Ligand SMILES: Cc1cc2nc3c(=O)[nH]c(=O)nc-3n(C[C@H](O)[C@H](O)[C@H](O)COP(=O)(O)OP(=O)(O)OC[C@H]3O[C@@H](n4cnc5c(N)ncnc54)[C@H](O)[C@@H]3O)c2cc1C
């Protein structure tokens with residue numbers, strides 16, 4: 001058996017995460033010989049579960065084995081300062097006035113191991129963000145992506161209600177379309193919200209008209225029951241409520257499911273950190289350099305085509321390390337995420353939180369329409385996991401009740417403590433307002449040669465801030481939240497103050513706000529219609545290099561308000577066809593094609 005270095009591959013895919021696993025599968029199915037180089041290590045589901053069970057802090061990365069040569073940014077890297085501002089102590093070098101607060105995971109399977117699994121589509125309007133004067137247009141429209149949305153929904157197993165998505169979100173789904181899996185049942189909290197809110201309107205503090213409320217189910221990449229003609233892999237969702245970071249019953253999609261379907265012509269090499277794309281004098285990619293452990297030397301693999309699928313920030317880092325694809329000076333720029341405003345409180349009665357997925361429904365009416373011109377649009381998730389995202393798990397509240405009890409300031413003990421905890425925790429809920437962030441070239445990933453990772457490679461240095469449009473969106477969301485709490489008769493306990501728990505604290509028009517980040521890094525190698533102002537074309541092919549592709553959310557010119565991974569998956573499937581065509585064209589040019597091993601070739 002030859003080593004990876006001794007063979008010439010049709011394609012090298014960098015990163016065995018969400019996008020890379022899909023591209024590798026598609027290329028393998030078309031008969032190409034693919035080497036997937038993955039920086040992180042692999043581990044079994046049982047090992048990951050055990051690591052999670054024993055982890056002192058249950059963070060998104062906690063179940064997964066870390067690899068010293070490929071560090072990951074973690075949510076614990078950031079803390080707020082008492083007087084405002086923040087402190088960063090981790091893999092990212094933070095240079096902005098505000099922190100880039102999202103993490104990701106460098107392990108086999110990538111961040112899609114730890115993701116929540118919400119899989120809504122973008123709206124047709126989202127592809128024309130520029131119409132509203134904020135953000136950038138896509139070079140393709142919704143209809144270009146529609147067949148690939150369906151393919152992605154099949155591939156990752158999306159549960160949803162097509163009728164509801166059509167009627168309440170305005171998605172033009174094809175006639176007769178059914179999601180592969182039936183919609184995930186609504187939580188009890190969703191039902192309570194629906195009774196209290198449906199049909200009411202709230203004033204949009206920055207919009208021209210009131211917004212009518214309607215609680216709408218969210219499509220999920222987790223197992224319910226299949227619709228006719230479909231099947232499920234993995235167990236059913238039974239409500240363990242630990243989807244982030246790991247689903248014990250394997251009901252949530254992870255890229256390992258796609259990897260299990262790879263054809264034999266796809267080979268995976270873990271603990272292989274790619275450090276550079278190799279380019280010839282004509283600008284063609286000829287392969288990549290990678291390293292294993294810090295003690296190892298650099299190795300090289302050669303291929304006809306290279307696909308970067310290492311996550312938005314790592315893709316940009318690799319392009320910068322390689323001096324590639326940057327004739328437009330846009331590599332690393334336009335870093336986006338979904339800044340999330342959280343509001344939280346107590347419902348008047350028990351609503352059974354901490355069961356089932358983190359959010360099963362939301363309010364969709366703030367995503368679209370002319371208000372987008374004045375403030376960032378947002379999607380509202382109804383949070384089923386109480387105050388976990390805002391304040392941590394309930395044990396912190398038990399300590400607080402022991403210390404100072406309820407409003408009377410008296411500590412609670414014994415039966416009274418148990419009763420109080422049961423009463424309060426059972427009424428906890430939160431709203432999660434996920435903002436669209438506009439593409440701003442000043443928000444960017446750069447490299448600082450003075451600050452290096454264990455392999456000696458420059459770490460990502462990030463400059464991040466929120467535009468006035470996003471800040472207005474956050475302020476409007478708080479105004480909407482105030483009205484929702486009134487309609488619900490709920491006690492609003494939301495409060496932001498500079499301090500350790502709120503690194504994303506900022507002030508806008510005299511009021512304090514804070515954001516968390518959703519893990520939705522995007523925009524660092526965005527697609528466009530011209531090589532002068534974008535990095536990749538509509539097929540995610542680098543304008544500057546005919547056989548170098550950069551796939552993932554980094555290609556998105558606008559991040560819209562939908563959780564991005566379904567759109568990213570649809571783009572990856574679409575690009576796989578283009579990569580296939582590029583490889584075919586290359587083969588036709590090649591006088592003596594290499595013999596294939598173990599695969600039928602197109
Ligand atoms: C807590 C959390 C919850 C989320 N929930 C949702 C959700 O509900 N819905 C949604 O749509 N999105 C969600 N996301 C976002 C989603 O996880 C990402 O959009 C998605 O995983 C990005 O896919 P990717 O393939 O680009 O990157 P990744 O999934 O991160 O994969 C990149 C892979 O490349 C590897 N790699 C990196 N550098 C190198 C290198 N130099 N050499 C070789 N390999 C390398 C990494 O190890 C990794 O395996 C969530 C994210 C987080 C953090």
Ligand code: SF4
Nearest residue numbers: 237238240241243247
């Ligand atoms: S709620 Fe539980 S069973 Fe369902 S996906 Fe999440 S962790 Fe898995």
